Amino acid sequence: MLQGFAILLGCQLAGEAFVRAFGLPVPGPVVGMVLLAMLMLARMPLPAEVGDVSGGLLKHLSLLFVPAGVGIVQHLGRLGDEGLRILLVLVLSTVVTLAVTAVVFAAVARLMGLAPVHHEPANEAVEEEQ
Numbered sequence: 001m002l003q004g005f006a007i008l009l010g011c012q013l014a015g016e017a018f019v020r021a022f023g024l025p026v027p028g029p030v031v032g033m034v035l036l037a038m039l040m041l042a043r044m045p046l047p048a049e050v051g052d053v054s055g056g057l058l059k060h061l062s063l064l065f066v067p068a069g070v071g072i073v074q075h076l077g078r079l080g081d082e083g084l085r086i087l088l089v090l091v092l093s094t095v096v097t098l099a100v101t102a103v104v105f106a107a108v109a110r111l112m113g114l115a116p117v118h119h120e121p122a123n124e125a126v127e128e129e130q
């Protein structure tokens with residue numbers, strides 16, 4: 001298990017070092033996760049303990065949200081003052097993200113030739129009657 005933890009923490013450390021070295025606006029653990037994914041895609045022989053440790057962490061993932069909840073409680077005053085703005089930004093960013101995702105999905109489907117053919121049966125029936 002220690003070897004699995006060491007590999008996961010090593011990838012996180014490498015990601016953190018990369019982010020700090022290049023001044024990227026991305027969290028270091030995210031870059032470390034991408035590094036781990038690239039290692040797996042490159043078929044690097046990772047020990048089975050990595051899967052065991054990852055499974056254990058995922059099983060107790062809810063515990064990792066406790067610090068975020070404590071942070072929210074500590075800043076309840078700010079949340080009360082700026083809560084409406086925060087809610088507006090959350091809703092707006094969600095809508096924009098959904099719209100961009102739909103447009104990108106449609107564009108990729110069109111590029112791959114998977115775009116559905118649109119038939120409008122209501123208009124065809126009206127044209128046949130005339």
